[in-house]
Amino acid sequence: MELDEITGIVIDESIRIHKELGPGLMESVYEVVLARALERRGLRVQRQKTVEFEYDGMLFQEGLRIDLLVEDCVVVELKSVEKLAPVHAKQTLTYIRLMNLQVGLLINFGGATLKEGLKRIVNQLSPQQSSVLRVNREGRS
Structure with a gap:
């Protein structure tokens, strides 16, 4: 499955969940519901995945925790x-950089609609790979 197809499914399910549940619930509720919806669509999902990384000769075994990791x-x-703050997108970019991945989705369920709360964050994607994006983009900073 390609990145656009995976992110499209995540976005579709997020929009559906937001429409049905609305804003205002705890983040953990949306996490459980979205993970289950994605699994029902045939995707592999890991919740609260601990990621280790090394920096300056130090190993951080629990340096960060990913809400959801979809299809690895x-x-x-x-x-x-x-409302999302600029630091939220930077946090997501840091996560995908440290994991050496290309795409992250930042999804805010707290707004009146999900449209302004969706951001696709990319890390070193070529123009061909990022040409069919369905949400706004945030590149390397």
Whole structure:
């Protein structure tokens, strides 16, 4: 399955869940519901995946925790806040860089609609790989 297909399924299910449940629930509720919806669509999903990384000769065995890792290639960072802050996109970019992945989705279930709360974060994608994006893009900073 290609990245666009995986992220498309995640976005579709996120929109459906937001329409049905609405904003205001705890992030953990959206995490469980979205993970189950993605699994029902045939995707492999890991919740609260601990990721280790090395920096300056130090090993951090529990340096970060990913809300959802889909098909071992897409990080999904979930929020349930009134409005996303710039640091949220930077956090997602840091996660995909440290994991050496190409795509992360930042999804905020806290807004009135999901449209303004969806961001696709990319790390070193070639123009051909990122040409059919369905949500706004955030590149390397």
